Amino acid sequence: MPILEVEHIKKSFEHTRVLDDISFSLEAGQAVSIIGSSGSGKTTLLRCLNFLERPDCGTIRVNGETIFDADDPATQKESEIRRKRLHFGLVFQSFNLFPQYTALENVMLAKELLAKELPDYKSRKKELHREISQQAKNLLHQMGLSERMSNYPHQLSGGQCQRVAIARALALSPDILCFDEPTSALDPELTGEVLKVIRELADRKTTMIIVTHEMAFARDVASHVIFMDDGKILEQGDPNEVFEHPKEERTKQFLSRFHQE
Numbered sequence: 001m002p003i004l005e006v007e008h009i010k011k012s013f014e015h016t017r018v019l020d021d022i023s024f025s026l027e028a029g030q031a032v033s034i035i036g037s038s039g040s041g042k043t044t045l046l047r048c049l050n051f052l053e054r055p056d057c058g059t060i061r062v063n064g065e066t067i068f069d070a071d072d073p074a075t076q077k078e079s080e081i082r083r084k085r086l087h088f089g090l091v092f093q094s095f096n097l098f099p100q101y102t103a104l105e106n107v108m109l110a111k112e113l114l115a116k117e118l119p120d121y122k123s124r125k126k127e128l129h130r131e132i133s134q135q136a137k138n139l140l141h142q143m144g145l146s147e148r149m150s151n152y153p154h155q156l157s158g159g160q161c162q163r164v165a166i167a168r169a170l171a172l173s174p175d176i177l178c179f180d181e182p183t184s185a186l187d188p189e190l191t192g193e194v195l196k197v198i199r200e201l202a203d204r205k206t207t208m209i210i211v212t213h214e215m216a217f218a219r220d221v222a223s224h225v226i227f228m229d230d231g232k233i234l235e236q237g238d239p240n241e242v243f244e245h246p247k248e249e250r251t252k253q254f255l256s257r258f259h260q261e
Helices: 042-049 078-085 103-115 121-142 158-170 188-203 215-221 239-244 249-260
Strands: 004-013 016-026 031-035 057-062 065-069 088-091 176-180 208-211 224-229 232-237
Touching: 004 042, 016 042, 016 232, 031 042, 031 215, 042 176, 042 208, 088 158, 103 121, 103 158, 121 158, 158 176, 158 188, 188 208, 188 215, 215 239, 224 239, 224 249, 232 239, 232 249, 239 249
Parallel strands: 031 208, 031 224, 088 176, 176 208
Antiparallel strands: 004 016, 004 057, 057 065, 224 232
16 A cells, blocks of 8 residues: 555645646655656645645545545644644755754754643653654764754754754654755755765665755656656656656656756
């Protein structure tokens, strides 16, 4: 059974259709790259999965459970949105770190807020804090930031900030880790260090959706590629097939720039 099933998702802003009948599925351990021109709907799709936007039509299922159905108001309760977001860890383009917190505190924050809702939080406060702190330290060590845990975002490079953001997304153990152009805000020399981390996550079979303009990376790391254009999925399949033998003319035009580099 797929870990994620997206069926017939549509989204409009006023009179502009941004997502037009989007359907795809994702298996556990699979890394999917979503490619396409700016404005093709890639970021809006991630925001719909993370409930930062609400689809107008369609369904979303995770592990066989329907977590959103546009025809079923029971799946759209605001009180349930935060719980449903836990299925998806989202790494933004622009880091979105809290400037007043250290790298370690940024990674710990969401887990600590959730811990405060536990019925036995007061009696286990110190124990839970130690557990959350240790997990955050382990994640930052995994990101190569053991020496930077006490640094604030302004004391970190862009690549280091993005690695903190990845650790923060992983802290809640999401079913699916989503990346929205994770290198677009980075200088070229810093891009490689973030892509290296994502590549290592793929090697460990982390389930991921990666929106990216890094075509070589999309081809080499992904197990499945989706090409979007004008709010639609025009083509999807094995990376080598899509990149080397695209079937749609629009896909060929888009990828011709990559092949010329």
